[in-house]
Amino acid sequence: MHSLGIAFDLLFGSPIILYSIIGLIWGIIGGSLPGISASITMALLLPFTYGMAPVQAIVLLACTYIGAEYGGSIPAILIRTPGTNSAAATVIDGYEMKRQGRAGEALGISLWSGVIGSLFGLLMLIMLTEPLSWVALAFKPTSYFALGILGLSVIASMTNGSLLKGLAAAVVGLMIATIGTDPISGVTRFTFGSPELLGGVEPVLIMIGVFAVSELMMQSGSKGLGGVSEQVRVRLPSLSMMNRLKRSQFIGCLLGTFEGLTPGGGGSIAAFLSYNEARRWSKEPEKFGKGSEEGVAAPETANNTVASAALIPLLSFGIPSSNSTAVLLGGLLIHGLLPGPRLFEQNADVVVGLYLGSFIATLAQILVGILLLPVCVWLVNRPRAYLAGFILALILSGIFTLNTSLADLGIALGMGLVGYLMRRAGYPLLPLILGVVLGHMVESSYRRSLLLSGGDHTIFLEDPIAVGLLLASFVFVTLSLVREFRDARNAKLKDAHA
Amino acid sequence: MRMRNSFAAMLAAAALTAATQVLAQAYPTKPINVIVPYAAGGNTDVVARIVLEHMGQTLGQQLTVENIGGAGGTTGSNRAAKATPDGYTILVGQMGTHGAAPALYPNLPYNPLTDFEHVSQLSDTPIAVFGKKTLPVNTLQELIALIKADPGKLNNGHGGVGSTSHVSCLLFTSMIGARPPQVAYRGSGPALNDLVAGVHDVMCDQIPHTVPQVIAGNIKAFAIATPERSAAIPNVPTTAEAGMPQFVASGWNAMFAPKGTPKPIVDKLAAAVDSALKNPATRKKLEDIGAVVPAKTGPDALRSLVASEIEKWTPVIKAAGVVGN
Numbered sequence: 001m002h003s004l005g006i007a008f009d010l011l012f013g014s015p016i017i018l019y020s021i022i023g024l025i026w027g028i029i030g031g032s033l034p035g036i037s038a039s040i041t042m043a044l045l046l047p048f049t050y051g052m053a054p055v056q057a058i059v060l061l062a063c064t065y066i067g068a069e070y071g072g073s074i075p076a077i078l079i080r081t082p083g084t085n086s087a088a089a090t091v092i093d094g095y096e097m098k099r100q101g102r103a104g105e106a107l108g109i110s111l112w113s114g115v116i117g118s119l120f121g122l123l124m125l126i127m128l129t130e131p132l133s134w135v136a137l138a139f140k141p142t143s144y145f146a147l148g149i150l151g152l153s154v155i156a157s158m159t160n161g162s163l164l165k166g167l168a169a170a171v172v173g174l175m176i177a178t179i180g181t182d183p184i185s186g187v188t189r190f191t192f193g194s195p196e197l198l199g200g201v202e203p204v205l206i207m208i209g210v211f212a213v214s215e216l217m218m219q220s221g222s223k224g225l226g227g228v229s230e231q232v233r234v235r236l237p238s239l240s241m242m243n244r245l246k247r248s249q250f251i252g253c254l255l256g257t258f259e260g261l262t263p264g265g266g267g268s269i270a271a272f273l274s275y276n277e278a279r280r281w282s283k284e285p286e287k288f289g290k291g292s293e294e295g296v297a298a299p300e301t302a303n304n305t306v307a308s309a310a311l312i313p314l315l316s317f318g319i320p321s322s323n324s325t326a327v328l329l330g331g332l333l334i335h336g337l338l339p340g341p342r343l344f345e346q347n348a349d350v351v352v353g354l355y356l357g358s359f360i361a362t363l364a365q366i367l368v369g370i371l372l373l374p375v376c377v378w379l380v381n382r383p384r385a386y387l388a389g390f391i392l393a394l395i396l397s398g399i400f401t402l403n404t405s406l407a408d409l410g411i412a413l414g415m416g417l418v419g420y421l422m423r424r425a426g427y428p429l430l431p432l433i434l435g436v437v438l439g440h441m442v443e444s445s446y447r448r449s450l451l452l453s454g455g456d457h458t459i460f461l462e463d464p465i466a467v468g469l470l471l472a473s474f475v476f477v478t479l480s481l482v483r484e485f486r487d488a489r490n491a492k493l494k495d496a497h498a
Numbered sequence: 499m500r501m502r503n504s505f506a507a508m509l510a511a512a513a514l515t516a517a518t519q520v521l522a523q524a525y526p527t528k529p530i531n532v533i534v535p536y537a538a539g540g541n542t543d544v545v546a547r548i549v550l551e552h553m554g555q556t557l558g559q560q561l562t563v564e565n566i567g568g569a570g571g572t573t574g575s576n577r578a579a580k581a582t583p584d585g586y587t588i589l590v591g592q593m594g595t596h597g598a599a600p601a602l603y604p605n606l607p608y609n610p611l612t613d614f615e616h617v618s619q620l621s622d623t624p625i626a627v628f629g630k631k632t633l634p635v636n637t638l639q640e641l642i643a644l645i646k647a648d649p650g651k652l653n654n655g656h657g658g659v660g661s662t663s664h665v666s667c668l669l670f671t672s673m674i675g676a677r678p679p680q681v682a683y684r685g686s687g688p689a690l691n692d693l694v695a696g697v698h699d700v701m702c703d704q705i706p707h708t709v710p711q712v713i714a715g716n717i718k719a720f721a722i723a724t725p726e727r728s729a730a731i732p733n734v735p736t737t738a739e740a741g742m743p744q745f746v747a748s749g750w751n752a753m754f755a756p757k758g759t760p761k762p763i764v765d766k767l768a769a770a771v772d773s774a775l776k777n778p779a780t781r782k783k784l785e786d787i788g789a790v791v792p793a794k795t796g797p798d799a800l801r802s803l804v805a806s807e808i809e810k811w812t813p814v815i816k817a818a819g820v821v822g823n
Binding site: 136181183317323328330333338448 | 543544560565567573576679692698
């Protein structure tokens with residue numbers, strides 16, 4: 001009741017609505033620019049929060065985070081460039097829908113799913129912060145290793161019919177993940193004396209390279225200058241479509257909450273796992289990869305759920321689960337607020353303000369999306385030659401902003417060539433991305449576990465979470481292999497009958 | 499002829515000094531870019547932003563933070579060392595980039611002593627020794643006895659090779675003559691998470707991020723390695739009180755400018771730091787996160803601090819055989 005009073009005071013006695021909406025719009029703009037991550041978008045705002053009241057500053061930053069997580073899907077759908085790491089899975093069906101002239105529909109689905117995800121995460125945050133906060137502590141290095149393996153098991157069902165090619169692509173991804181300073185011993189690996197590679201290769205460079213740059217290369221090989229004629233209007237899903245998306249959104253909500261609670265995530269694993277599970281439980285699994293609406297809804301629900309759920313370990317322990325929540329933690333500390341159980345008692349206005357601001361931003365997302373997106377759709381419907389030049393300039397400047405490093409540009413362009421050659425030779429790109437994103441986590445958690453056990457592998461069997469996740473990975477891989485084998489046999493039988 | 503040359507040289511020197519003075523008086527005429535060589539939201543970033551906020555008011559220009567992380571903070575520090583020395587690019591470094599780095603990185607592309615103009619120390623962030631809450635000991639001496647009783651049993655978690663949490667525990671364990679197994683994490687946040695969860699046993703770290711955990715009783719704080727107790731966790735004894743006065747360490751933060759930055763500009767920046775640290779609101783913000791306003795500020799004090807820190811950390815790091823690249 002006391003919280004309700006604070007909420008009313010904030011709503012009518014402070015400019016909290018304004019700050020929520022400004023944060024949301026800024027977040028959507030930053031998140032949709034390739035290379036500018038959610039955390040950079042938030043960090044750019046930090047100096048402007050100095051003079052603000054703490055509650056306004058935190059609302060502004062948190063709403064920027066919500067906006068950026070959603071914004072990342074816009075270029076993923078429209079120009080095959082994930083704006084943030086967690087939007088990589090959205091590229092698969094989102095861009096396919098755009099190619100079919102259904103960009104407005106894809107953007108509508110991602111908008112709707114983002115709202116559902118944010119609301120669900122927010123509900124978890126408000127209702128279950130205390131019981132759920134302990135999940136973060138239950139996750140040990142052994143569990144993270146198993147979670148990484150579970151993520152990698154998705155590869156088995158993303159191989160486009162050739163398991164061998166899929167595995168080869170994944171191995172290349174895992175190899176890229178080993179570049180840089182060894183996370184455990186500090187020895188440098190495959191840096192060839194280059195200081196730029198000491199910190200490893202940022203996954204976003206690989207994603208932009210293999211998805212966006214390779215797409216520009218493919219397009220430059222095709223004839224014609226015309227844009228795609230399609231409706232500019234953003235179409236929110238109809239009631240029957242909302243009904244169809246329910247299942248995939250539910251999967252996204254569950255997996256997104258799970259990843260948000262476990263530090264070290266950041267949204268990409270939940271997005272990929274949700275995509276995979278949505279396909280497994282879908283009534284139309286064959287549409288995935290060919291412009292499936294559920295294929296957009298699942299990862300977009302998941303990564304938006306993560307943005308809200310990640311606030312649970314942050315507020316209860318002061319433990320940031322991603323770079324973005326680390327910036328939010330910085331924002332709290334700069335304003336003299338210490339996260340932890342005492343925050344809820346001593347600064348209830350900040351906590352209630354944060355809930356309220358996030359809620360306002362989530363609802364405003366629909367309105368802002370409907371107003372903002374037609375401009376983006378119009379923009380990507382310009383003649384292809386101009387558009388390609390514009391996209392190249394956009395992604396190169398985005399990458400350069402990341403670290404103001406020319407080496408980063410070289411890596412992204414080089415990976416563009418690798419992606420182009422892989423697509424020409426029929427190698428799937430997603431296993432490579434998963435290898436890059438998860439390689440570091442799998443390797444460092446595995447070695448950290450063995451350091452803790454003194455080299456004894458039975459440590460993995462002593463952790464029930466790890467055992468559960470490893471068993472799940474085994475089941476997923478087996479089911480995928482069986483399905484692939486059955487499909488191949490059915491195709492052969494069909495040929496024989498024909 | 500020689501006399502005429504000398505006269506010309508004197509005239510040129512006088513003109514240069516006058517020009518620099520004029521330049522410094524006008525400085526700053528545009529926003530100042532401050533490189534923080536770590537990610538946004540981290541300890542150095544937060545300390546920098548708190549001090550810069552007040553400096554902006556004093557100098558009448560905004561000081562904008564550019565986070566350039568990577569390679570233990572040396573990438574951003576190197577970028578600052580090579581920047582134009584006009585006062586518009588400065589660096590907020592710390593113990594890792596300017597104290598431990600020369601020993602950690604044999605190919606360090608900058609010299610912390612000779613490649614910078616030393617502006618001023620910004621804060622001292624005390625280091626403390628922490629343990630998981632289920633450890634059956636309550637004092638530093640009991641912890642030391644426990645570590646030594648079974649040398650391989652207690653694991654020491656840290657935030658990555660060369661991090662403050664890593665090298666400070668190397669100093670601690672070398673002083674007690676032990677070498678517990680090291681478990682590296684990617685940043686002190688995940689390491690702290692696993693200490694709270696009881697996955698590893700002992701950790702040394704700067705206190706800002708650990709204060710909420712200590713207050714909530716999620717971890718044990720055995721001793722703080724500074725001469726004075728911290729206002730943020732006043733119940734935790736100093737290492738001197740706990741019987742180990744030789745273990746003194748803190749993860750300080752300080753401001754540097756590229757070598758060749760005119761002295762009047764360096765002095766103006768140092769004065770702005772000084773005025774920020776004297777401001778009660780800024781002091782309170784620093785103290786709230788567990789940082790301490792340094793006893794000595796200004797260029798000379800910082801220069802001697804950097805020299806003494808390099809001297810302190812180099813033998814510890816070399817003896818442990820730790821290499822950062």
